[in-house]
Amino acid sequence: MNMSNNFTSWGRPFTDAKMDMYGGDVTQRYQLGAQQMTVPDDKFSEGVQKTQQPIVTGTSVIGLKFKDGIMLAADNLASYGSLARFKDIQRLYGVGSNTIIGAAGDMSDFQHVQHQLDTLITDEYCHDDGHSLGPAQIYEYMSTLMYHRRSQLNPLWNAFVVGGVDPKSGESTLAYVDLLGTTYSAPTIGTGYASMIAIPLLRRLVEDRQEPLNKEDALDIIKTCMKVLFYRDARSLNKFQVATITKEGSEISQSMSVDTEWGFAEGIRGYGGQTQ
Amino acid sequence: MSSIGTGYDLSASTYSPDGRIFQIEYANKAVENAGTVIGIRTKDGVILAAQKLLDSKLLVSGTAKRILTADMHIGMASAGLRADGKHLQTRAREECKNYRDNYMSPIPLKHLSDRLGSYLNAYTLYSSVRPFGISTVISSCDKNGPQLYAIEPSGLYWGYQATAIGKGKQLAQTELEKLNFDELSMRQAVFEAARIIHLVHDPTKDKGFELEISWIGKDSQYKHVHVPAQLYDEANELGKTQAESGRMQE
Amino acid sequence: MSFSPYTQNGGTILAIAGKDFCVVAGDTRQSEGFSIQSRYETKVWRLNEKATIAANGFAADCKQLVKRVKWRLETYKHAHNREMPLKSIARMVQTMLYGKRFFPFYSYVIIGGIDDDGTGAVYGFDPVGSYERETCRAAGAAQSLLQPFLDNQIYFRNQQPADPTNPPIPGTLPLDNVLAIVTDSFTGATERHIEVGDALEMYVVTNSNCDLGALQQITQSATKTDLEQVAREEAEFNGPKSCKTFKLLRQLKKD
Numbered sequence: 001m002n003m004s005n006n007f008t009s010w011g012r013p014f015t016d017a018k019m020d021m022y023g024g025d026v027t028q029r030y031q032l033g034a035q036q037m038t039v040p041d042d043k044f045s046e047g048v049q050k051t052q053q054p055i056v057t058g059t060s061v062i063g064l065k066f067k068d069g070i071m072l073a074a075d076n077l078a079s080y081g082s083l084a085r086f087k088d089i090q091r092l093y094g095v096g097s098n099t100i101i102g103a104a105g106d107m108s109d110f111q112h113v114q115h116q117l118d119t120l121i122t123d124e125y126c127h128d129d130g131h132s133l134g135p136a137q138i139y140e141y142m143s144t145l146m147y148h149r150r151s152q153l154n155p156l157w158n159a160f161v162v163g164g165v166d167p168k169s170g171e172s173t174l175a176y177v178d179l180l181g182t183t184y185s186a187p188t189i190g191t192g193y194a195s196m197i198a199i200p201l202l203r204r205l206v207e208d209r210q211e212p213l214n215k216e217d218a219l220d221i222i223k224t225c226m227k228v229l230f231y232r233d234a235r236s237l238n239k240f241q242v243a244t245i246t247k248e249g250s251e252i253s254q255s256m257s258v259d260t261e262w263g264f265a266e267g268i269r270g271y272g273g274q275t276q
Numbered sequence: 277m278s279s280i281g282t283g284y285d286l287s288a289s290t291y292s293p294d295g296r297i298f299q300i301e302y303a304n305k306a307v308e309n310a311g312t313v314i315g316i317r318t319k320d321g322v323i324l325a326a327q328k329l330l331d332s333k334l335l336v337s338g339t340a341k342r343i344l345t346a347d348m349h350i351g352m353a354s355a356g357l358r359a360d361g362k363h364l365q366t367r368a369r370e371e372c373k374n375y376r377d378n379y380m381s382p383i384p385l386k387h388l389s390d391r392l393g394s395y396l397n398a399y400t401l402y403s404s405v406r407p408f409g410i411s412t413v414i415s416s417c418d419k420n421g422p423q424l425y426a427i428e429p430s431g432l433y434w435g436y437q438a439t440a441i442g443k444g445k446q447l448a449q450t451e452l453e454k455l456n457f458d459e460l461s462m463r464q465a466v467f468e469a470a471r472i473i474h475l476v477h478d479p480t481k482d483k484g485f486e487l488e489i490s491w492i493g494k495d496s497q498y499k500h501v502h503v504p505a506q507l508y509d510e511a512n513e514l515g516k517t518q519a520e521s522g523r524m525q526e
Numbered sequence: 527m528s529f530s531p532y533t534q535n536g537g538t539i540l541a542i543a544g545k546d547f548c549v550v551a552g553d554t555r556q557s558e559g560f561s562i563q564s565r566y567e568t569k570v571w572r573l574n575e576k577a578t579i580a581a582n583g584f585a586a587d588c589k590q591l592v593k594r595v596k597w598r599l600e601t602y603k604h605a606h607n608r609e610m611p612l613k614s615i616a617r618m619v620q621t622m623l624y625g626k627r628f629f630p631f632y633s634y635v636i637i638g639g640i641d642d643d644g645t646g647a648v649y650g651f652d653p654v655g656s657y658e659r660e661t662c663r664a665a666g667a668a669q670s671l672l673q674p675f676l677d678n679q680i681y682f683r684n685q686q687p688a689d690p691t692n693p694p695i696p697g698t699l700p701l702d703n704v705l706a707i708v709t710d711s712f713t714g715a716t717e718r719h720i721e722v723g724d725a726l727e728m729y730v731v732t733n734s735n736c737d738l739g740a741l742q743q744i745t746q747s748a749t750k751t752d753l754e755q756v757a758r759e760e761a762e763f764n765g766p767k768s769c770k771t772f773k774l775l776r777q778l779k780k781d
Contacts, residue, residue, distance in 0.1 A: 052528060052529060115376075115377070115380075118376070119373060119376070119377075122347060122348055122372075122373070122376075123369070123373075125345065125348055125499075126344075126345045126346060126347065126365075126369055128341065128344070128345050128502075143589075147586050147590060150531050150586070151531065151629075153529060153531060155529060155531075176563065180531065180532070180533055180584075180586055181586035181590070182533065182535065182558070182563075182584075182585055182586045183585070183586065183589065184556050184563045184564040184567045184585070185564060185567070186563065186564040186565065186566070186567075195561045195563075196561065199561070
């Protein structure tokens with residue numbers, strides 16, 4: 001019996017997850033990642049370190065498309081393992097005036113990315129040619145950056161949600177970029193825990209909705225999701241910010257919280273911890 | 277030019293017997309022939325204005341700007357060799373970026389003028405290079421308040437309440453000295469700058485020009501930008517009529 | 527535990543060549559593990575009037591590969607004042623894939639289009655550049671479901687020909703048959719494979735002699751968004767006799 005800790009292989013023939021149609025393990029057959037072994041060793045190679053795991057981390061980011069634009073949310077917690085280390089961290093960040101990104105994963109890598117984006121925006125501003133970078137351009141830049149770093153086997157340990165509205169065309173962008181350089185866009189996006197807990201809610205409330213979604217209702221949906229995430233995600237905090245981007249511009253809210261109800265917890269038995 | 281033919285003017289690394297470096301003085305000549313640039317520091321922000329002399333009637337208006345941006349909060353305008361001015365912008369951009377990389381905050385203008393001053397000065401020390409043929413006015417407005425500096429080809433830099441460089445320097449400075457800087461608003465300074473640029477221009481003698489005005493301060497959300505089109509048109513028109521009537525009276 | 531630079535993003539792709547056309551298709555689901563990331567993320571891209579590419583596997587590698595291919599085609603156009611021929615694109619892609627032999631693009635690539643003499647062509651690749659010209663090819667998550675079906679329907683394997691003296695020849699099926707086979711392939715794969723579904727994009731690359739009756743029929747019966755001519759402006763520029771590429775969109779089950 002092969003009990004994998006990789007949940008995606010549960011319920012499948014045990015090698016199926018990695019196997020191609022010929023029954024071979026593709027990662028072995030083509031020696032995927034072989035570069036790790038072929039990097040030449042020198043006297044200092046042990047002193048050269050690349051990020052192998054995140055240290056201070058942020059949990060999920062969620063985002064949705066509504067009638068006039070994009071709404072994102074992320075809580076204010078930066079954890080150090082299971083320690084709730086920093087409780088007033090902003091994980092939403094404005095890039096130019098029409099784009100906001102939300103970051104999950106390593107917070108120092110996130111700060112590095114913020115700095116890179118600042119430099120990009122300032123360089124662009126100094127050209128003074130009447131052009132500015134919209135959300136689609138920021139998305140492309142971040143995809144290239146993240147894929148480049150993963151290809152050096154030195155990833156930026158993050159998952160980003162990029163949201164924005166192009167001020168000229170009015171077209172809205174909601175997209176995802178992560179440490180592997182994986183990218184996609186969708187009407188609703190959630191990273192990490194939110195991809196399992198919030199996405200089903202968001203898909204029902206946003207994508208299956210018949211009438212257009214206005215800003216007020218969008219905020220209600222965001223709050224519902226943040227509440228459920230707070231109930232279920234042990235690395236989350238009931239203190240979060242919401243970013244709204246429309247054709248008119250973007251704003252990041254003050255921190256807010258939702259009312260919670262823990263009365264039911266009293267009656268729960270049988271999940272471990274209790275002795276009777 | 278008694279120095280010509282003496283041999284002491286061929287290199288920036290050679291003094292003349294009376295202690296001068298002629299290459300720097302020649303660089304200043306390049307500045308004196310260029311279109312006028314003025315800077316005015318008001319209590320709320322800083323204005324730059326430039327007279328872009330048009331070498332050809334075929335140039336597209338609004339292109340090849342003389343007032344450049346080095347960072348969100350820094351404007352610069354050079355008088356002299358245009359290519360040297362563009363090069364200094366590139367250097368200024370790097371200095372601003374470098375400061376942000378190291379300190380995570382926008383560079384204060386006194387630091388930038390010092391760094392650019394040192395950069396220009398390095399080009400006065402070696403026989404293999406020539407000094408920059410530009411003077412540059414730089415403007416900024418941040419938590420240190422409005423600031424205005426001008427850098428000379430020698431690398432010397434000074435802070436100013438208001439300054440002028442280029443062809444119309446003398447007359448412009450006389451006009452600037454008349455202003456009451458305690459009262460002057462950014463908007464008023466735009467009009468004064470436009471008036472002075474038109475005033476120092478002699479339409480019978482000089483080439484045609486295009487006026488450029490930028491500002492940074494309260495009225496521009498503390499970003500360096502060219503002034504809004506409507507304000508520009510107003511200031512440009514009024515400046516032109518004021519200068520004309522001024523000349524009539526003479 | 528060291529960083530793995532790869533993941534699998536599911537989905538499946540397929541191409542079938544005809545006498546004077548080629549169909550290149552892919553579903554639009556992108557997933558990782560049991561999560562559907564997006565229901566509409568394309569894996570098929572039109573390269574030029576005679577070539578369309580599909581790439582499947584690790585989405586980031588696929589997108590990077592296609593970006594590079596497009597860039598090489600652009601520079602080729604500027605250097606030679608013509609489009610790169612299909613067989614040359616195929617050879618170039620093998621070089622690009624093998625160029626990363628020891629840190630491969632985890633991409634299964636299929637190129638479909640019209641070759642130099644005007645017939646439909648399909649080129650299938652493995653991730654490190656091994657390639658061959660074929661009549662049809664399926665790749666990706668549901669390759670093992672689709673390829674046997676295509677072997678039977680396109681190559682006529684394990685079929686008794688009605689007339690043994692005149693057996694059917696692979697690569698000669700008419701367009702409407704091929705479109706039906708592609709659609710059925712994907713509805714079938716959607717039923718039996720969790721990583722396949724949401725929507726189906728079919729690119730139909732045609733040469734100037736191709737009978738477009740099947741497409742016209744679809745245009746009349748379908749809603750406007752179901753059919754979109756990708757190369758309209760280019761076709762008009764090149765005159766009515768040039769190759770045209772059409773894009774058909776079909777919805778698949780989303781569960």
